[in-house]
Amino acid sequence: MIIGVLKEIKADENRVSMTPAGVEVLKQNGHTVLVEKAAGAGSGFDDGAYVKAGAEIVDEAADIFSRSKMIMRVRGPMASEYGLLREGQIFFAYLHLAASEKLTHALVRARSINIAYETVQKADGSLPLLTPMSEVAGPMAIQEGAKYLEMAQGGHGVLLGGVPGVDPGTVVILGGGVVGTKAAKMACGLGAKVYVLDIDLDRLRYLSDVMPRNCFLLMSGPATIRDLIRKADVIVGAALVPGARTPKLVTHDMLKTIKKGAVLVDVAIDQGGCFETSRETTHFDPTYTIDGVVHYAVSNMPGAVPRTSTVALINATLPYALEIATKGWEKAAKENPELKRGANIVKGKVTYKAVADAFGLEYCPIDSLL
Numbered sequence: 001m002i003i004g005v006l007k008e009i010k011a012d013e014n015r016v017s018m019t020p021a022g023v024e025v026l027k028q029n030g031h032t033v034l035v036e037k038a039a040g041a042g043s044g045f046d047d048g049a050y051v052k053a054g055a056e057i058v059d060e061a062a063d064i065f066s067r068s069k070m071i072m073r074v075r076g077p078m079a080s081e082y083g084l085l086r087e088g089q090i091f092f093a094y095l096h097l098a099a100s101e102k103l104t105h106a107l108v109r110a111r112s113i114n115i116a117y118e119t120v121q122k123a124d125g126s127l128p129l130l131t132p133m134s135e136v137a138g139p140m141a142i143q144e145g146a147k148y149l150e151m152a153q154g155g156h157g158v159l160l161g162g163v164p165g166v167d168p169g170t171v172v173i174l175g176g177g178v179v180g181t182k183a184a185k186m187a188c189g190l191g192a193k194v195y196v197l198d199i200d201l202d203r204l205r206y207l208s209d210v211m212p213r214n215c216f217l218l219m220s221g222p223a224t225i226r227d228l229i230r231k232a233d234v235i236v237g238a239a240l241v242p243g244a245r246t247p248k249l250v251t252h253d254m255l256k257t258i259k260k261g262a263v264l265v266d267v268a269i270d271q272g273g274c275f276e277t278s279r280e281t282t283h284f285d286p287t288y289t290i291d292g293v294v295h296y297a298v299s300n301m302p303g304a305v306p307r308t309s310t311v312a313l314i315n316a317t318l319p320y321a322l323e324i325a326t327k328g329w330e331k332a333a334k335e336n337p338e339l340k341r342g343a344n345i346v347k348g349k350v351t352y353k354a355v356a357d358a359f360g361l362e363y364c365p366i367d368s369l370l
Helices: 020-028 047-053 061-067 079-084 101-110 131-148 178-190 201-210 222-229 267-271 306-327 329-335 337-342 353-359
Strands: 002-005 032-036 056-058 070-075 090-094 113-116 170-174 193-198 215-219 234-237 263-266 287-290 293-296 343-346
Touching (some): 002 061, 020 047, 047 056, 079 101, 101 353, 131 263, 131 267, 131 293, 131 306, 170 178, 170 222, 178 193, 178 234, 193 222, 234 267
Parallel strands (some): 002 070, 032 056, 070 090, 170 234, 193 215, 234 263
């Protein structure tokens, strides 16, 4: 199969969807790899490394689209590229369709095969292609929250860990999944007082066994959220419903009860965000303030640390990409239920129910197309 690796064009996105080491593996299995010029530069991989691994460097993205059977990118197609997608072409990337109606309709019109990293799912419910970036975004949420608590950054001047004789800061984390757990470990390590809220009691029991004593596990609910956000210095939105739009756990009215100069970090902004007042920001312009509360809602947080993020991502995605390329998407989906769950839009049909429900579109079970 001819596999195309596109350069990222989203603002401040420095990751790349394939490393030279990954190219070498694909080549060893008989596949042709086209890499857009300078695609890996932001992650520290120059074109020469890709050529050495066996890739062909291509100057224009349009040529990647026209020549490739499968296209890989960290982020999905941008508006300027909708017209380049071909019928039957496989697009394998983070798509986050439930938060993007325009992209959803564009992929339906293109009749392409769209497999979303974030909905590839194991039988136990885990998300193997989302986990690596969640492992990056969790600690980063605390890192950024601590920075924007500084008064010079718009915060109210609290050191999360405190000092002897002074109370530490309070961190409230909405969601006890991978992002929430990693964020809690970082915040606890700084010495903050940390609350993790989740609706899964079994998950809370597990976390109670592995988290340190300054981490408090509570069942999530509106009353508990209302109570805790009044005390919080940093609130991390880490809730996730796979493939679906994130529920709004903190409303605009609730924002008025939060301390002035506290920081909201919305890691879930890719799927619509946990806070009603969230809007997508960039690494170049990461924050804004509403009712005195600082909002950080960068949609590609791991893109700020691409050397770590890219290698972690390819470690997870490469086996799936190789399976699709070797077997073809239909056989791969039939034989691997994890990949089948990743199919979001296929041949003009919406095959992921949460995406169909988000926009009132007809849902077509993927099995009917295999």
